[in-house]
Structures are given as C-alpha cells and as structure tokens.
Amino acid sequence: MSRITELNIDEIKDSELLKGFDFDKYDDGDRERWKALLDGVLEAQEGISCDSYTRGMAALGENFAELPNLEELNYKLEQQTGWRVMAVNGLLPCEDFYKLLSKKIFPSATFVRDWHSTAFTGYPDIFHDVVGHLPLFFDKKFSDFVSKSSAIIYAVLRKTPDGAEKEKMIQNFSRYGWFTWEAGLILEQGTAKAYGGAILSSSGETQNLKERGYDKFDLLEVFNQEYTDKEFSCRYFMIDSYDDLFASLEQIKNQYGIEGIIN
Numbered sequence: 364m365s366r367i368t369e370l371n372i373d374e375i376k377d378s379e380l381l382k383g384f385d386f387d388k389y390d391d392g393d394r395e396r397w398k399a400l401l402d403g404v405l406e407a408q409e410g411i412s413c414d415s416y417t418r419g420m421a422a423l424g425e426n427f428a429e430l431p432n433l434e435e436l437n438y439k440l441e442q443q444t445g446w447r448v449m450a451v452n453g454l455l456p457c458e459d460f461y462k463l464l465s466k467k468i469f470p471s472a473t474f475v476r477d478w479h480s481t482a483f484t485g486y487p488d489i490f491h492d493v494v495g496h497l498p499l500f501f502d503k504k505f506s507d508f509v510s511k512s513s514a515i516i517y518a519v520l521r522k523t524p525d526g527a528e529k530e531k532m533i534q535n536f537s538r539y540g541w542f543t544w545e546a547g548l549i550l551e552q553g554t555a556k557a558y559g560g561a562i563l564s565s566s567g568e569t570q571n572l573k574e575r576g577y578d579k580f581d582l583l584e585v586f587n588q589e590y591t592d593k594e595f596s597c598r599y600f601m602i603d604s605y606d607d608l609f610a611s612l613e614q615i616k617n618q619y620g621i622e623g624i625i626n
C-alpha cells in the first residue's frame with residue numbers, strides 16, 4: 364500500500380504534506396542552479412508564456428527569485444488558489460497521482476536538477492514542478508480543469524479491473540496529460556502561447572517548440588500520439604481556449620461511461 368493510499372486525503376494536514384521536507388538541507392549549489400535555471404527560462408519564455416501563466420508568475424514572483432521554501436509557498440498558494448504542494452520522492456502510482464490532483468494537492472519533487480540537466484530533465488525536479496506548473500493554478504478555469512479531469516480519470520481507473528484494457532487507458536491518460544498540461548499551447552490574440560509546464564520550465568523545450576511548430580488539439584489524435592519523457596516533445600497541440608479542455612472531458616466521460624458517477 365502506498366503512502367497516499369494510507370492517508371486520508373480529505374483531512375490531510377500541512378505537516379503531513381511536507382513530511383520529510385527540510386528547507387535547511389539545500390546548499391549553495393542548489394541555490395545557484397535554481398537561479399541559473401530561472402534566468403534561462405525567464406529569457407526563453409519571452410513571447411511564449413500564456414497570459415494566465417504570466418499573471419500567476421506575477422502573483423508568486425518574489426517566491427521564485429530564490430529557491431522557495433515549500434512551507435511558505437504552500438501558505439500563499441492555499442490562500443490564493445486552494446492548491447497545496449505535497450513533497451514526494453519518485454514517481455507516484457498513477458491512481459494516487461490523479462487522486463491527489465482531484466483534491467487540489469500537487470505532488471512536487473524537492474531536489475534541484477544537476478548542471479548537466481539544465482536544458483532538459485526527463486525526471487521532474489522542484490524547478491519543473493514549481494515554476495512550470497504552480498503559476499497556472501492562479502487561473503480558476505485551468506485549476507478547475509486539472510482537479511476535475513483528475514477526478515474523472517481517477518473514477519475511470521478505479522472502476523476498471525487490472526488488465527490490458529486498463530493499461531491502454533493509463534497510456535491514453537498519460538498522453539492526454541502530456542499534450543495538455545505538460546506540452547500544451549493555447550491561442551491568444553492570434554498567437555500560440557504555452558500553458559504546458561514542460562515548456563514553461565525548460566529553455567530547451569521552448570527552442571524545440573519553435574523548431575517543430577504545432578497542430579490543433581484533437582483528443583483522439585492525442586490518445587494515438589506516442590511520446591517519451593526522455594527527450595523533447597515530438598509534437599505540440601494548441602487549444603483555442605480552456606473550453607476545449609472541458610469539451611475533451613465530456614468526450615472522455617462519454618467514451619468511458621462515467622456519466623452520472625461524476626459531473
């Protein structure tokens with residue numbers, strides 16, 4: 364049984380969320396790499412980041428200038444967005460991952476990637492999780508999409524017995540997550556802007572996007588599109604607005620027959 368399954372997520376305390384996290388364990392090297400990553404990404408984001416991300420960054424800005432203390436970050440985040448960060452080590456079992464997100468608890472790594480991985484890391488670190496994802500939670504609509512889609516996906520997975528069919532679902536949902544909140548683009552004033560955390564936390568991914576271009580978001584195409592998190596994204600998909608994401612959720616509910624279980 365995993366740590367998450369053992370916890371009562373509805374009544375989880377801040378001290379449990381950050382169990383094992385010790386801000387004093389970061390050293391000067393961690394702080395230097397954080398600043399170098401931030402400088403590189405802020406430059407790369409010029410003209411790339413979507414409005415909701417820019418607003419979220421402004422709301423959290425001073426918290427990111429230095430390697431943030433998750434305890435302080437959690438206080439501000441919860442006050443303004445209802446989201447909290449949970450410190451995790453390693454990848455979570457996928458049902459736990461979606462269960463946490465459905466409760467507006469964002470699992471974040473705590474280590475800072477090494478110098479060799481500044482442009483790309485296949486293994487999310489605190490910089491990717493915090494700088495790439497948290498600012499978007501200040502957008503109510505996007506925040507609702509993440510928690511609602513996670514609740515739906517969790518419900519689908521819970522009612523499906525283990526086996527080949529479930530494995531295929533997990534693969535589809537993983538591609539859905541990758542091509543939306545990790546590598547997603549949104550149309551703003553006639554231009555494609557990034558809302559995906561993998562782009563917003565990586566100067567290398569931003570460059571890759573500029574070279575590859577993008578396609579219009581289509582759920583079935585996304586479900587059929589292979590990807591690997593070991594290299595930059597092979598494709599990017601653009602939505603016209605966050606309404607497209609909610610429309611895709613209706614498709615998912617219809618496809619997996621959970622209408623009436625969760626709204």
Ligand SMILES: [Fe+2]
Nearest residue numbers: 487545560561
């Ligand atoms: Fe991510």
